[in-house]
Amino acid sequence: MTLHPRNPEISHGTATPDQPLLKVEGLTKRYGPRIGxxxxxxxxxxxxxxxIVGESGSGKSTLLSCLAGHQRADLGRIAYDGRDVLxxxxxxxxxxxxxxxxxVHQNPRDGLRMGVSAGGNVGxxxxxxxxxHYGDIRGKAADWLGRVEIAGDRIDDRPSxxxxxxxxxxxxxxxxxxxxxxxxxxxPTGGLDVSVQARLLDLLRGLVRDLGLSVIIVTHDLAVxxxxxxxLMVMKSGRVVEQGLTDQVLDDPQHAYTxxxxxxxxxx
Amino acid sequence: xxxxxxxxxxxxMHNQGSATIPVMVGARLTIAPGECVGLTGQSGAxxxxxxxxxxxxxxxxxxxxxxxxxxxxxxxxxxxxxxxRETLGYVSQFLRVVPRVPTLDVVAEPLLAxxxxxxxxxxxxxxxxxxxxxxxxxxxxxxxxxxxGEQQRVNIxxxxxHAYPALLLDEPTASLDAANREVVLxxxxxxxxxxxxxxxxxxxxxxxxxxCDRLVDVTxxxxxxxxxxxxx
Amino acid sequence: MTDQxxxxxxxxxxxxxxxxxxxxxxxxxxxxxxxxASREMPMPYGWGTGGVxxxxxxxxxxxxxxxxxxxxxDTTNAVSIRKFFQRTAGVATTEATAEATVIQTxxxxxxxxxxxxxILVYQVPIPEPLRFLEPRETExxxxxELEEYGLMHVKLYxxxxxxxxxxxxxxxxxxxEGRYVMDxxxxxxxxxxxxxxxxxxxxxxxxxxxxxxxxPPYSDVVSLDFDDHPFQASKAPHDxxxxxxxxxxxxxxxxxxxxxxxxxxxxxxxxxGRRAEGHVGRLGEPV
Numbered sequence: 134m135t136l137h138p139r140n141p142e143i144s145h146g147t148a149t150p151d152q153p154l155l156k157v158e159g160l161t162k163r164y165g166p167r168i169g170x171x172x173x174x175x176x177x178x179x180x181x182x183x184x185i186v187g188e189s190g191s192g193k194s195t196l197l198s199c200l201a202g203h204q205r206a207d208l209g210r211i212a213y214d215g216r217d218v219l220x221x222x223x224x225x226x227x228x229x230x231x232x233x234x235x236x237v238h239q240n241p242r243d244g245l246r247m248g249v250s251a252g253g254n255v256g257x258x259x260x261x262x263x264x265x266h267y268g269d270i271r272g273k274a275a276d277w278l279g280r281v282e283i284a285g286d287r288i289d290d291r292p293s294x295x296x297x298x299x300x301x302x303x304x305x306x307x308x309x310x311x312x313x314x315x316x317x318x319x320x321p322t323g324g325l326d327v328s329v330q331a332r333l334l335d336l337l338r339g340l341v342r343d344l345g346l347s348v349i350i351v352t353h354d355l356a357v358x359x360x361x362x363x364x365l366m367v368m369k370s371g372r373v374v375e376q377g378l379t380d381q382v383l384d385d386p387q388h389a390y391t392x393x394x395x396x397x398x399x400x401x
Numbered sequence: 402x403x404x405x406x407x408x409x410x411x412x413x414m415h416n417q418g419s420a421t422i423p424v425m426v427g428a429r430l431t432i433a434p435g436e437c438v439g440l441t442g443q444s445g446a447x448x449x450x451x452x453x454x455x456x457x458x459x460x461x462x463x464x465x466x467x468x469x470x471x472x473x474x475x476x477x478x479x480x481x482x483x484x485x486r487e488t489l490g491y492v493s494q495f496l497r498v499v500p501r502v503p504t505l506d507v508v509a510e511p512l513l514a515x516x517x518x519x520x521x522x523x524x525x526x527x528x529x530x531x532x533x534x535x536x537x538x539x540x541x542x543x544x545x546x547x548x549x550g551e552q553q554r555v556n557i558x559x560x561x562x563h564a565y566p567a568l569l570l571d572e573p574t575a576s577l578d579a580a581n582r583e584v585v586l587x588x589x590x591x592x593x594x595x596x597x598x599x600x601x602x603x604x605x606x607x608x609x610x611x612x613c614d615r616l617v618d619v620t621x622x623x624x625x626x627x628x629x630x631x632x633x
Numbered sequence: 634m635t636d637q638x639x640x641x642x643x644x645x646x647x648x649x650x651x652x653x654x655x656x657x658x659x660x661x662x663x664x665x666x667x668x669x670a671s672r673e674m675p676m677p678y679g680w681g682t683g684g685v686x687x688x689x690x691x692x693x694x695x696x697x698x699x700x701x702x703x704x705x706x707d708t709t710n711a712v713s714i715r716k717f718f719q720r721t722a723g724v725a726t727t728e729a730t731a732e733a734t735v736i737q738t739x740x741x742x743x744x745x746x747x748x749x750x751x752i753l754v755y756q757v758p759i760p761e762p763l764r765f766l767e768p769r770e771t772e773x774x775x776x777x778e779l780e781e782y783g784l785m786h787v788k789l790y791x792x793x794x795x796x797x798x799x800x801x802x803x804x805x806x807x808x809x810e811g812r813y814v815m816d817x818x819x820x821x822x823x824x825x826x827x828x829x830x831x832x833x834x835x836x837x838x839x840x841x842x843x844x845x846x847x848x849p850p851y852s853d854v855v856s857l858d859f860d861d862h863p864f865q866a867s868k869a870p871h872d873x874x875x876x877x878x879x880x881x882x883x884x885x886x887x888x889x890x891x892x893x894x895x896x897x898x899x900x901x902x903x904x905x906g907r908r909a910e911g912h913v914g915r916l917g918e919p920v
Contacts, residue, residue: 265859364478
């Protein structure tokens with residue numbers, strides 16, 4: 134594997150439908166004596182959506198932040214497109230975070246610049262990778278606002294003037310404008326009204342399908358993963374207790390904890 | 402097209418004293434292209450269990466389930482995902498969709514997943530919805546608010562949008578009036594004619610005798626202890 | 634004249650050494666903000682405490698000092714700082730840019746081109762160009778370290794989106810030697826082209842923020858812009874009403890209550906020099 138190029142172009146590596154885009158082996162993170170996540174291994178292929186479920190404190194958010202490079206894992210290996218992520222310099226890793234990867238926070242305020250216009254928010258990643266033509270940047274921002282169903286005449290408004298659902302859609306546009314290949318999502322529908330959630334789920338499904346995104350989505354909402362995730366990983370006490378096809382894990386859970394989790398969901 | 406051999410299934414109830422209940426042993430079944438096989442047996446005999454194992458949302462305990470070149474019993478999740486996208490269709494009794502998505506797009510989605518252009522996929526969806534007598538004014542609404550019969554027809558339209566080489570049909574004619582039942586049966590006939598292998602559960606005996614080439618009684622796959630228990 | 638109660642140029646020798654080390658480091662790494670242990674000075678923050686400390690560390694008894702505020706030698710800030718060094722260092726002072734060896738400035742670069750051997754000391758209120766978009770100092774340092782400067786262009790993007798053009802007219806961000814993005818202090822962007830390839834040493838001192846940075850002679854300095862909105866060093870579209878200069882930065886002066894106004898060179902030494910040479914503007918009178 135060659136190293137990530139220094140130029141701002143987005144890399145297109147060797148991952149194919151038969152090669153994992155992300156390969157995780159034995160990932161472990163401890164906080165002193167407490168376990169964050171323990172010995173987590175999985176492969177993620179291009180175009181796949183992996184759901185990670187578990188209750189609060191199960192280690193799913195720790196795992197996501199270790200994968201995204203926000204925290205450093207103690208042990209294990211993460212290979213992205215054949216490259217050893219944990220051995221990368223911080224410069225390379227942050228560059229990856231601006232180009233190939235994207236991270237959608239639960240609270241859009243954590244993922245947006247509230248004092249910058251919607252267009253500026255979407256354009257930032259383009260400018261961060263070297264875009265220097267105002268007209269092009271603005272054109273791409275407008276295109277992406279349209280894709281996430283934000284009216285074009287809101288392009289110069291600040292996100293503070295937007296509803297929660299619009300802010301979350303703006304965060305998604307801001308993340309996807311550089312055509313990432315891997316998107317991390319932490320409870321993306323968490324703080325939203327049910328009807329707004331539905332619209333966002335539909336949007337995400339469409340984007341995954343049309344752009345061939347690989348997604349790792351952390352949530353405690355089993356209904357969300359059933360509609361969005363191809364595969365599911367169930368975590369408890371920092372460990373993966375079960376993983377498999379989403380509807381298989383939900384309809385025919387094998388592990389005691391998963392059975393409890395699934396049977397605890399209120400039916401609607 | 403579908404070949405099931407020596408298939409077994411058991412459930413382990415971890416939260417009820419870890420009881421392991423075998424529910425199926427030695428199931429075998431073959432369906433050729435263009436053939437429709439109906440599953441029979443009393444309620445609880447395992448028709449739906451077998452169907453779900455073929456679909457892949459129930460794990461097999463042993464044996465094999467070949468659908469085309471894929472053994473669903475041992476395949477990786479992503480192989481099953483590919484199988485469901487390209488080869489294997491499923492009309493379940495329940496419509497499970499993202500709320501607020503228009504009916505037309507719900508039906509077009511399997512085609513979009515295969516990369517069919519949007520207008521072409523929507524044209525195909527519109528044709529099916531019209532054939533199944535879903536009024537055009539409903540197409541732009543989400544099917545989650547529809548009546549049971551309407552939801553069932555949307556589900557059928559979705560299942561027949563792509564010409565899957567293999568199809569699973571779970572009570573496709575239940576809760577349909579005579580006219581719509583007729584439409585569904587002709588859709589099944591057409592699928593058979595183009596070479597689809599179909600596995601179905603039909604409580605409607607008239608429908609069963611009209612489309613099924615063979616019947617398989619799943620009672621034959623029930624483990625002896627369960628059979629004894631059921632009889633007692 | 635020198636008040637013997639103070640060490641030469643007010644600061645003690647150890648402090649001046651500490652500041653000189655920061656200056657040398659700044660010169661070695663052009664555009665990089667070097668932290669230094671800024672001292673309490675006998676003037677409030679915002680009155681040029683950073684610049685005064687840098688000047689104090691540079692001064693030698695033979696220096697000829699010039700102090701300007703917005704281009705003028707005769708405004709309060711300039712006069713008080715000049716007097717401060719007259720009293721504590723006993724150095725000679727001048728208003729002539731060409732004669733001065735050290736020039737402390739607030740918000741302008743003199744019109745007369747600087748020469749080798751001269752030192753220009755800027756007073757800096759906020760040294761961090763990324764501050765307004767990213768308030769976390771830990772994060773801005775990381776961004777400088779990793780050259781993550783996309784945010785700078787977000788600021789310019791916002792300008793164009795809001796005003797149709799890059800409305801930033803002072804403290805216009807620059808990139809130094811292809812590496813660090815730097816705030817040139819609140820000089821008008823008209824002065825930005827003078828930052829680059831200057832034969833003089835340019836030093837920037839921020840007292841409250843405890844940062845020193847520098848441009849060694851003949852540094853490459855590029856004003857940030859967009860391909861379709863290139864940087865423009867703008868000024869008021871007038872000539873100086875006193876000396877007639879067409880290419881100097883102008884102040885607008887209200888002359889009466891009836892809307893009367895005039896435009897005059899903000900650089901008083903430059904304007905006076907031209908008038909002495911016989912140039913006369915629209916409202917000027919021959920000297």
